[in-house]
Amino acid sequence: HSNREMWFQNFLPPNMCPINAKANTFYGIMFDAGSTGTRIHIYTFVQKNPEKLPELEGEIFESVKPGLSAYADQPEKGAETVKRLLDMAIDAVPPHLWKKTPVVLKATAGLRLLSEEKAQALLLEVKEVFEESPFLVPEDSVSIMDGSYEGILAWITVNFLTGQLSGQNQHTVGTLDLGGASTQITFLPRFEETLKETPGDFLTSFEMFNSTYKLYTHSYLGFGLKAARLATLGALNMEAVDGQMFRSSCLPKQLEAEWHFGGVTYRYGGNKEGETGFKPCYLEVLKVVKGKLHQPDEIRGSSFYAFSYYYDRAVDTNLIDYEQGGVLEVKDFERKAKEVCDNMQRYNSASPFLCMDLAYITALLKEGFGFRDNTLLQLTKKVNNIETSWTLGATFHLLQSLGMTY
Numbered sequence: 001h002s003n004r005e006m007w008f009q010n011f012l013p014p015n016m017c018p019i020n021a022k023a024n025t026f027y028g029i030m031f032d033a034g035s036t037g038t039r040i041h042i043y044t045f046v047q048k049n050p051e052k053l054p055e056l057e058g059e060i061f062e063s064v065k066p067g068l069s070a071y072a073d074q075p076e077k078g079a080e081t082v083k084r085l086l087d088m089a090i091d092a093v094p095p096h097l098w099k100k101t102p103v104v105l106k107a108t109a110g111l112r113l114l115s116e117e118k119a120q121a122l123l124l125e126v127k128e129v130f131e132e133s134p135f136l137v138p139e140d141s142v143s144i145m146d147g148s149y150e151g152i153l154a155w156i157t158v159n160f161l162t163g164q165l166s167g168q169n170q171h172t173v174g175t176l177d178l179g180g181a182s183t184q185i186t187f188l189p190r191f192e193e194t195l196k197e198t199p200g201d202f203l204t205s206f207e208m209f210n211s212t213y214k215l216y217t218h219s220y221l222g223f224g225l226k227a228a229r230l231a232t233l234g235a236l237n238m239e240a241v242d243g244q245m246f247r248s249s250c251l252p253k254q255l256e257a258e259w260h261f262g263g264v265t266y267r268y269g270g271n272k273e274g275e276t277g278f279k280p281c282y283l284e285v286l287k288v289v290k291g292k293l294h295q296p297d298e299i300r301g302s303s304f305y306a307f308s309y310y311y312d313r314a315v316d317t318n319l320i321d322y323e324q325g326g327v328l329e330v331k332d333f334e335r336k337a338k339e340v341c342d343n344m345q346r347y348n349s350a351s352p353f354l355c356m357d358l359a360y361i362t363a364l365l366k367e368g369f370g371f372r373d374n375t376l377l378q379l380t381k382k383v384n385n386i387e388t389s390w391t392l393g394a395t396f397h398l399l400q401s402l403g404m405t406y
């Protein structure tokens, strides 16, 4: 274990400074409207030196479930959940700064999967909530974010928080985000070869903190953990789901239940008579990923930061501690998948999908992206008490576009 952990100690945390109320403090409010929940991030910055970048001082974070897409047919109710979260910002930001504090909401895969009409109705209601608030509402304050930005902004967040975007000697790290409906992979290619072998739409130039980064990034819609469950069950994008029973060898034999996702109810269950366990299950999830993702050679030997459902499932199976996170190898997920899938009655109570989720994560990493068994994954929820979410990168980008920083 020791040399695994050593690897990450080269990354020094950025310089976080203690509260100084007199200094130039300002705020930014970013909403993450994810497929499974809506989250508010209220960031505090301090501009100590006009010549330098403002320093990130802290974050207030709160979340609600389900996500906006669950209110596809009741947009006002959906906007109400946003309003309740925004009320927190009224308390957190001093009144004299309300008018200078921008508020933005960016929706991800959940809304991308809704019809244009339903998604727009939700966004419109949210926009009204913003307009009625005392905060600064920039143009395009409420939108569906492009998938490639989701990856880039998360990459910016992680590399900013680990101190890789300041000074020389930048050793940036790649990021893996596994959401409910989509999944992202982002890294800074080091080899000419990678640039040559990569499809053009997987490469994006991005300017931040006076540098230009040419990143490899892609968001795979429909490959988030919950969408993958539906794909494994053969229920993804099914028009008429009414009453149909979807079965899988990744579920406990006797299980029969209902599941609500994206405003649709699905009935699912185990293979009553047939096979169950890791082997047949892995073949099922393999069908979902095999040949569907681009595999850049370069990533096989490098290490990645991983969060969201990678983190949650690693916590659920005691691979890492909830507070601490930790470093894993790809094969640790496979080992746990075998353990859980071959003893399903024992894990049944936690979540009936635990076996399927772990098998999918294993297949996604190995057969989807093409990672090696011993590829290192740094699982992180927070760095210096700040959430590792694309929302911080998005806030920097927002402040930059408003001329509040460069």
Ligand SMILES: Nc1ncnc2c1ncn2[C@@H]1O[C@H](COP(=O)(O)OP(=O)(O)O)[C@@H](O)[C@H]1O
Residues within 6 Å of the ligand: 032, 033, 034, 035, 036, 037, 039, 067, 108, 109, 110, 178, 179, 180, 181, 182, 183, 224, 308, 309, 310, 312, 381, 387, 388, 389
């Ligand atoms: N700020 C955050 N802190 C902790 N976990 C988060 C945060 N944002 C997202 N997640 C995790 O992301 C996963 C859900 O992804 P979500 O964002 O709802 O879907 P999508 O990205 O596909 O729209 C969950 O594992 C949830 O715990």
Ligand SMILES: [Ca+2]
Residues within 6 Å of the ligand: 034, 035, 108, 179, 180, 308
């Ligand atoms: Ca997300």
